[in-house]
Amino acid sequence: MSISRSSLWYWVALCSTAAQISASGPSPPVILRIRKADGSIGKIQITNQDETTLSSILSTFSDKDSSSPIKCSIGTKTIEDTDKPLASFELKNGSLITIAPQKITEKKNDDDTPKESPSVRYTDFDPYPDLARSSHSAAARRNKALARLPNRRSMSYSNIADLHSYMHVIEPQTEGALKRVYMCSIGAQRFNENCTIMPTKKQLKATKGKAKPQIKNRCAILFGTVNKERVDQSVNAKARTSLSTPLYEMNMCDVAKVHTIWEPPQSGTAKAYDASKLITSKEYERAVQIAEALGMRVIGWIYSYADDRQKGGNDDGSGEDSLPVFTRDIVHGAKGQVKNMQKLGHDNGQQYLTLALDSKSGAAEAFQLSNVSVQMVAEGVLVIPEKGGFNRFVQTRESISVDNKETKELDSVLCLINTAMLSHEGRLSGKAGVNSVKKEGGLTAKKKKVILDKIEDGNDGNIIDELCDFSTIMALDRSLSKEDLAYLCKLVVKYSKGMRKGIEMDNKLKLVLKSVLAI
Numbered sequence: 001m002s003i004s005r006s007s008l009w010y011w012v013a014l015c016s017t018a019a020q021i022s023a024s025g026p027s028p029p030v031i032l033r034i035r036k037a038d039g040s041i042g043k044i045q046i047t048n049q050d051e052t053t054l055s056s057i058l059s060t061f062s063d064k065d066s067s068s069p070i071k072c073s074i075g076t077k078t079i080e081d082t083d084k085p086l087a088s089f090e091l092k093n094g095s096l097i098t099i100a101p102q103k104i105t106e107k108k109n110d111d112d113t114p115k116e117s118p119s120v121r122y123t124d125f126d127p128y129p130d131l132a133r134s135s136h137s138a139a140a141r142r143n144k145a146l147a148r149l150p151n152r153r154s155m156s157y158s159n160i161a162d163l164h165s166y167m168h169v170i171e172p173q174t175e176g177a178l179k180r181v182y183m184c185s186i187g188a189q190r191f192n193e194n195c196t197i198m199p200t201k202k203q204l205k206a207t208k209g210k211a212k213p214q215i216k217n218r219c220a221i222l223f224g225t226v227n228k229e230r231v232d233q234s235v236n237a238k239a240r241t242s243l244s245t246p247l248y249e250m251n252m253c254d255v256a257k258v259h260t261i262w263e264p265p266q267s268g269t270a271k272a273y274d275a276s277k278l279i280t281s282k283e284y285e286r287a288v289q290i291a292e293a294l295g296m297r298v299i300g301w302i303y304s305y306a307d308d309r310q311k312g313g314n315d316d317g318s319g320e321d322s323l324p325v326f327t328r329d330i331v332h333g334a335k336g337q338v339k340n341m342q343k344l345g346h347d348n349g350q351q352y353l354t355l356a357l358d359s360k361s362g363a364a365e366a367f368q369l370s371n372v373s374v375q376m377v378a379e380g381v382l383v384i385p386e387k388g389g390f391n392r393f394v395q396t397r398e399s400i401s402v403d404n405k406e407t408k409e410l411d412s413v414l415c416l417i418n419t420a421m422l423s424h425e426g427r428l429s430g431k432a433g434v435n436s437v438k439k440e441g442g443l444t445a446k447k448k449k450v451i452l453d454k455i456e457d458g459n460d461g462n463i464i465d466e467l468c469d470f471s472t473i474m475a476l477d478r479s480l481s482k483e484d485l486a487y488l489c490k491l492v493v494k495y496s497k498g499m500r501k502g503i504e505m506d507n508k509l510k511l512v513l514k515s516v517l518a519i
Contacts, residue, residue, distance in 0.1 A: 030093045032086075034061045037101040049086040054097075058082060062099055071100040121380045127341045127350070131375040133166055133398075167401045168372055168381065170410065176368035176417040177351045179231065179253035181300075184224075184426030187261035188302075188357070188364060190435060191220055194263065195304045195359040215359050217273040219303040219332075220263040221287065223296040223470065224426070226351050229255045256299045256353060259426035260470035262287045265441070272390070273303050275332045279339050290473060293489040294428060297344065300353030301336050303329060306360055307390070323416055324356040325367060327394040328384045330415050333369050334377035350374075353419065366421040373415035376400075382410065427496040430469030437471045447472065448517045455514060460505040464495045479516040484509055 029047045034057065036042060042061050046052050058070040072079050074089060074097055126132045195218050199211035231251040264283055266274040277283065278301065291297060305324060325333075333354040341349030350371075357364040376382040381398045396408050430436055436447040451472075454463045467473065467488065477485055487509060495503055 033096045035098040055082040073098045128371045128375045169401045173370040180420035182257040182424040184258045184429045185423045186429040186432045192362045215306045217268040217304045219273040220261045222258045222300040223291040224258040224299045228252045260428040302355035304357045304359040334374045366419040368417040428470045443475045
């Protein structure tokens with residue numbers, strides 16, 4: 001079959017026109033790989049590269065605010081203008097776009113106080129990894145950016161469920177790591193007395209006897225031990241036969257015994273205690289070392305309050321059903337527990353108590369913090385507000401789930417675990433009614449004289465009995481060498497545990513104590 005020359009030119013022109021039309025048409029769909037600032041890899045399918053800009057893709061996978069510019073690179077080339085469509089970058093299926101990490105600048109308020117962002121963590125340590133959550137606000141921004149893409153019109157049910165998984169679920173926790181606590185009655189009484197400042201003779205004279213005692217709230221660290229004990233303590237009162245269950249098969253539980261209370265240097269007020277040096281000072285580290293030498297460890301903290309937070313009628317949301325633990329108390333307690341878990345490990349560190357004492361009546365209550373509240377404090381979700389923290393309800397920095405509802409308001413009652421408290425006398429709290437140290441930490445003149453008299457009597461047991469006081473050993477630590485202090489701690493531990501028969505003190509240590517106390 002012969003083809004005319006005019007027909008041949010017609011087919012050539014038709015093919016060239018079709019090629020031009022296909023070249024100018026929409027680009028084929030591709031799948032792009034996105035390397036986020038944290039190093040993780042994400043994927044996204046783009047159906048129309050001409051209408052989709054690079055900036056819209058970057059905002060989808062970035063945790064930062066979309067208003068701030070986001071830098072990226074494609075291969076080895078750094079992209080400056082991200083507002084161009086994807087078709088101008090000649091991307092192929094599987095191309096990698098790397099988001100450059102942004103430098104975090106610390107913003108300050110008008111009063112030069114640092115302003116924290118919702119993503120600021122208290123510590124990188126996760127006390128409860130199973131309860132750890134990524135930033136909910138960052139996940140919400142990512143889902144909103146995805147919904148703005150040309151091929152996405154709204155959030156799907158799977159996106160909503162995925163967004164809910166970023167929230168902390170708040171549920172009441174009924175049991176903690178400790179079943180009950182034995183509080184030292186001597187230490188609690190002394191702590192309560194230290195919260196009350198009696199008027200001086202000069203003040204009484206100036207006011208003609210009308211000056212009243214002032215309350216200055218305080219906080220302190222609880223040192224003690226954790227022991228195993230039968231859950232049912234009334235088993236000994238029952239009549240036992242050969243068919244009774246052996247005692248070693250009884251259910252056991254962990255109980256804490258407070259043997260002494262250590263108060264750091266502080267300047268509290270009638271409104272609030274001062275916890276600035278509670279767990280972040282050299283004095284605290286020194287106290288922990290001495291406590292370990294005496295066979296104790298940190299098992300919690302205690303604070304006092306003077307407001308009528310449980311009588312109702314206040315604007316802080318307190319009432320008959322509330323507990324004496326507010327926002328700032330939960331945060332300080334959780335930070336102490338996190339520090340304890342970092343030092344002692346998960347199992348021993350979580351055995352941490354929070355005791356609240358009414359400085360007016362002397363009544364005390366014991367609590368433990370729920371696992372999720374401690375994790376939220378570690379992540380920076382639950383913090384002390386810049387102004388306040390004396391409320392039962394607190395505003396969280398991220399959305400949380402309470403009763404399957406998204407909210408940013410948390411009732412402090414949901415963060416607490418009621419703990420039974422019994423009384424006993426701690427073996428290193430000293431004698432009742434005797435305060436052996438001054439406010440600045442040194443021994444009182446009366447205490448020095450008593451110890452010197454015991455040394456002169458020559459009875460080593462009486463000397464060590466007078467030194468079975470944690471505050472006294474803390475004061476002597478400033479003047480004793482490490483070897484003398486270690487030797488003294490061994491004697492005190494042995495004596496306080498009842499091993500007193502034949503106990504003796506080295507003459508060298510007696511001479512050192514004489515020279516130190518005579519100053």
